[in-house]
Amino acid sequence: MPIIKVIGRRTTFRGKSLFTLLCNLKNFGKGRMVVRSLFEDRYPNEPSYYIITKAAPEMDKEFDFGEAWGSKVFRGNALGEWKIKAGHKADWRLIPKDEEHKYLQWKPTVPFEPKVIPKEALFPPLLREMIFREMEKAGKATDEDPKLPITIHETVWNRARLESNAGEISDQTSLGSKKHLDDQPASP
């Protein structure tokens, strides 16, 4: 038997591909809870999991590819039914039924305090100088430092909020209200 040497890119994933787990379960794991080890390590105090609602694996040889949908909870925030795009990553773990309550009944021990970003910031030094010179040329010389208005890309993965919007942050369900263009909730 010849020695097989596998060459490829390395990952830090710890788990199985999603479809390897789902193909071992009846009804393709409908109703079961799966988690990604990456998010368990990165956010140890906030549960992130999917409860599978539907799966359609391609049944390739390695059980890597296919489509799956699940009720997504990310960092303790319920986001509804989403299509799972990372099923091919070998990072998934099945949660035993007697441990699901730890995820489902999680309550934050500390109130959520988002990072508040000021709505304006100073320009970098070189750009500041260039702006001053342009303003002088245009006859609008001023001693006041020009300010750069800040725009925050508010998504599920970025919970920072602008200073002016700080009053809207207390309700965590608003986190899902502004979605990035690439985010794909399940189609109705």
Added chain:
Amino acid sequence: MAAPRTRVTLRTLSGIYVKRYSPLNLNHHGTLCISAALPWHGLQLRRTLLSAAYSCSDTWRRRLDSPVLKHVKMDQFAIEVLNNCSKAQATAVDVDIFACNVQEPMHLTDLENILFKFRATPNTTDTLDSTHYAVVRAFLECGQRHRLMEILQNRLHYGIFPDHYSSNMLIDSFIKDKDYRGAAKVAILMMLQEDFDNVLGKLLALYACHMDLNHPLGVAVPAAENEVETPVTDNDDEVVIKRVHWIKNKFFDDHFDLVDHELLLGKTLAMLGGRYFSDTLLGRSYELIGWGLYRKWAIGIERLEKWAGSGSDDSIADEALDKFKCSLESMEEDKDGDVAKSDFVEKFERLSQKLKSSGAADKINLNELVLQEADEAILHQLEHDDIAAQQTLFSRCFEERNCHEKWGC
């Protein structure tokens, strides 16, 4: 004690079903049960657990009168379905029709091939519920249980998951023939799906695991049953480079990756005792035995601490403590995590003494307790709901199959 008369449904050679009151201990296949000739020990021998009515043979046989199944020429149909599988065009209904129509052992090979090939197509997600039941039933009725077990254990490539009723029949058939290892393997399949919700199922599973534990096979089963010894060849020094996009890291999930029978049996007992018979002496005892067999001594010790806690009335069988101690003694000397073997042994001795001195360690015989729980009379009473549910399942699946066949839905 004389063997009781049994009401059985016999299938004669001409295929006629007759009901007889038999003085002999005949099972529903009409063959003599070996245990009928043996004296009743009263403690360990058991003829059957489920009655002949559980299999709903008459109703199941009536499926063959359906116009969908009646006119199917099995050999030709098998070739068609296999060809469609190769082109990824086979439908779940075709597979279901074939599975439901199997009556001869010679069709089982075709059924196995169809299941294997169909599983490799994306249409496998549409597999009907009745297919799983029909496959188990077909292999059972043709007497090919061991082939069936190979199929059930290869979930990835066959995708057959027995439902509650077919699991119960399968366990019962193994128990009837005193193949407790086989019966325990069915219980292990239920554990892997974490599905002991059926009341009969959990009692049968507990009985099967208990009997397997107390009737170990004479030959030790190797731990890695799926390792194949590769022969030495001339090109052993050759290095073959396999290029992949991403290297998969090895990961042991401690569930589907378990192969050692003792570990699987231990996990099954721990699950049954801890979740489905919790707050009972039987449940606690088997949970502890299970954790010992599963080699999770830390969890076993933690449970003992909880039961021995002040203000707790939780009792446990002495026998369970002895079995856990035996398992603990087989632990290797090196550390399990941060805890050394001596620490586990010391904690166990302390907790065991505490339980015994407080009177919480019961000298009850676990075998008698299991037989009391899985008493035939109790099981026969619980059968009624399952029999009614099976009748409903048959009619629902029949309608579903007709609808699919008619409308292609």
